[in-house]
Amino acid sequence: MAAQSIDADSAWQLILAAVNRESVTLPLPGTSQPALTLAGEARWSLHLPATADAQSLFSLFLPLCRPLPNGRSHQVIGQLGQSLDGRIATVTGASKFINGDDGITHLHRLRAVSDAVIVGAGTACEDNPRLTVRRASGPNPVRVVIDPHRRVPDGHHLFTDGQAPTLRLVAGEDTGEHRARLPETGVLELPCLGPEGSRAEPAHIIAILEGLGLRRLFVEGGGLTVSSFMNAGLLNRLHVMVAPMIIGSGRPAFALPEIENLAEAWRPEAQCISLGSDMLFDLDLDRV
Numbered sequence: 001m002a003a004q005s006i007d008a009d010s011a012w013q014l015i016l017a018a019v020n021r022e023s024v025t026l027p028l029p030g031t032s033q034p035a036l037t038l039a040g041e042a043r044w045s046l047h048l049p050a051t052a053d054a055q056s057l058f059s060l061f062l063p064l065c066r067p068l069p070n071g072r073s074h075q076v077i078g079q080l081g082q083s084l085d086g087r088i089a090t091v092t093g094a095s096k097f098i099n100g101d102d103g104i105t106h107l108h109r110l111r112a113v114s115d116a117v118i119v120g121a122g123t124a125c126e127d128n129p130r131l132t133v134r135r136a137s138g139p140n141p142v143r144v145v146i147d148p149h150r151r152v153p154d155g156h157h158l159f160t161d162g163q164a165p166t167l168r169l170v171a172g173e174d175t176g177e178h179r180a181r182l183p184e185t186g187v188l189e190l191p192c193l194g195p196e197g198s199r200a201e202p203a204h205i206i207a208i209l210e211g212l213g214l215r216r217l218f219v220e221g222g223g224l225t226v227s228s229f230m231n232a233g234l235l236n237r238l239h240v241m242v243a244p245m246i247i248g249s250g251r252p253a254f255a256l257p258e259i260e261n262l263a264e265a266w267r268p269e270a271q272c273i274s275l276g277s278d279m280l281f282d283l284d285l286d287r288v
Contacts, residue, residue, distance in 0.1 A: 004028055004048060006035055011054035012109070016138050018044075019065040019113055038066065056273050060282055064216070064237070065113045074210050077237040078219040078226040079110060080253045081278070084242060087250040088223045093126045100277025103241045105135040107220070110239065112138025114218035116167075116209055120225035121147040130157045131220070132164055140164035142182060142214055146200050146225065159187050167212075169205065182212055202229045227255040230285070238268075238283040241275065 006014070006028065013029040014036045021038055025047075028035040034047045036058075044062055068075055081099040082088050089095035097104065111117050112133045119129065124145045131143045143164050145152055148171035152158065158166050162185045172191025182188065192208045209217060219229050229235050240253070259265060269287040273280045 004031065004033060006046065006048050006050040006054045008051060008053040008057060010035070011050065011057040012136065015057060015061045015065060016112065018062060020067060022067050059271065060239075060273065060280070061109065061113055064110075068215065074206055074215045074217060075236050076206065076217045076219060076229060076234055077110065077114070077239065078229055078235045079107065079221065079239045079241070080223060080226055081107070081221075081241045081243065082253040083245040083247045083250075085246050085248065086253050087247040088221075088253045089126075089251040090247060091250050093122075093251070096127065098243050098245060098247075099241050100243060102276035103243065103278035103280075106239075106241065106275055106278075106280065108133050108135040109138070110218050111141050111220075112136055113216065114141045115214040115216040116142040116144050117218045117220050118144040118146065118205070118225070119220050120222055121145065121149070121151045122224065123220075123222035124152045124156065124158060126222075128156050129220075130161060130163065132161075141218065142167060142212075144169065144205075144209065146205065148200060162186065167209075169200065169208075200228070202232045202234050206234060223251060223253050224255050230254075231256055235285050238285055240281040240283065241278045242281065243278050 010029050014026050017026050018036070018038055023039055025034050025037045027033055028048060037045050037047065044058070064077060080088060081103060083098055088098065111131065117131045119131065123129070124147065132140045140163055143158055143166040145158055145166070146169050148169070150170060165182045165185060166187045168187055168189045169192050170189050190208060192204065206217065219226050219235070230238065266288055268283040268285050271282045273282065
């Protein structure tokens with residue numbers, strides 16, 4: 001019998017099985033045939049031929065779900081979905097949907113391999129997102145909304161659907177007295193953003209989440225939130241999905257300090273992968 005090949009569905013099941021696994025050989029789903037061997041230092045090898053779509057999934061997701069390298073205590077990936085002219089929304093904030101179906105599926109896969117998914121209050125108010133995994137198999141992440149002034153309506157999905165634990169990060173001095181175990185469902189408010197009116201500090205948010213055992217963090221949006229983590233030097237990887245659309249005006253994807261010459265520009269190592277409906281730029285910000 002000819003050896004089976006790894007298609008995209010099988011590749012995704014192997015990726016889910018690889019989360020937090022160090023050195024192991026995983027079989028092709030539904031068989032005992034070896035398909036993927038994981039080795040130390042985030043290396044892997046395939047024992048079966050794989051389709052182009054499967055190869056792309058391995059290349060994109062295996063670096064995100066392996067044990068953290070070099071004693072690192074957390075990993076943070078950001079995501080931005082934008083038009084060809086670098087807009088993530090119109091001037092009124094409308095952003096559904098810049099990216100196509102394949103881009104949205106990719107977004108759900110990123111959630112599935114993350115411990116927590118983080119959004120800012122603006123995105124939560126405008127989009128009323130669920131931040132769950134619906135277009136791919138895998139577990140729902142803990143949902144985190146940075147909402148110091150409780151702008152997000154209490155009736156939004158994050159606070160009412162009971163699909164995953166939700167942390168609402170509100171203003172107030174973090175003394176550690178309010179730390180608690182994560183709820184299985186429902187909403188836990190944490191005063192972890194410093195004194196009333198202060199800005200959310202990405203490093204402090206990471207420390208709070210890490211203290212709750214959440215180490216693989218996915219900053220999903222919006223542009224200001226992703227940019228704040230990026231500008232603080234706290235993003236390890238950034239996925240930018242570009243849709244074949246020109247908006248012409250609206251909200252820019254990035255909000256970073258101005259530079260005077262191109263020598264100061266970010267030039268990370270990158271791979272470009274077609275998702276079908278969108279083009280993905282996978283940027284390794286640890287290698288700028």
